[in-house]
Amino acid sequence: MALRLMVVDDDPEVLKWVEGVVEPLGYEVVVVEDGQEAARRVTQEKFDGVLLNADMPHVDSCALARRVRASPANRKSPIAMLNGAPGTAALQDAFNAGVTFFLEKPADGKPVRALLKAMHGAMVREKRDHIRVPVRIAVQWRTGGHDLGATSLDISVGGMLVELAENIALGEEGDLAFSVRRVNGRLGVRLRARVARKEPPNRVAFQFVELAAPEAEAALREFLAGIAEG
DSSP states (O other): OOOEEEEOOOOOOHHHHHHHHHHHOEEEEEEOOOOHHHHHHHHHHHOOOEESSSOOOTOHHHHHHHHHOTTTTTTTTTTEEEESSOHHHHHHHHHTTTTEEEEEEESSSHHHHHHHHEEEEEEEEHHHHTTOOEEEEEEEEEEEEEEEEEEEEEOOOEEEEEEEOOOTTOOOOOEEEEEEEEOOOOOOOOEEEEEEEETTEEEEEEEEEESHHHHHHHHHHHHHHHHHHH
16 A cells, blocks of 8 residues: 655645656655645544645644644654755754654755655554554443443554444544453553544544553554454
């Protein structure tokens, strides 16, 4: 499955040029001219990487980078920023906003290809972490004093699709609890999650917002790797 890269620039010619450089490398490229549209999409879709132009007159690129970092689905996706000759303060602002790669605006495609090569490992990890594995386990959803039972249909490091008979609201946050098997037994996993999507008649897609402990994330990764290999 192709790695998915969102490219944001207010200049259609720049977008067309970047798309022409990147697509032949096997990436799925999503080009976006409007900053508000980009901000909306990072909250609703999964991207394995994001490429931003720093010098857009109507878009605060650092604010958009912070929006990516605040998105449950994209908070760990690598962000690259293309700019002219940035000063130290501009670089620090971008770094503080969550930008992980920087590149001065190139005159040809070679530096862009080098940038994508540097980003590739992180993008592959993002793709792998969000691949959902079919598995049925008992899940408890706790919110607002209510404790609801559900059954998972698939799960990834970033989210879970469940069957849940009770009606819950889109965007609602609560705690998910379930247990996963490990080599030395089972471990309970508790995490914060948000209702990201609802599918009729009774399916709910959760995005994981925060795992309660690093051990829980390690256990979840181990569990999923065991299913994928088995």
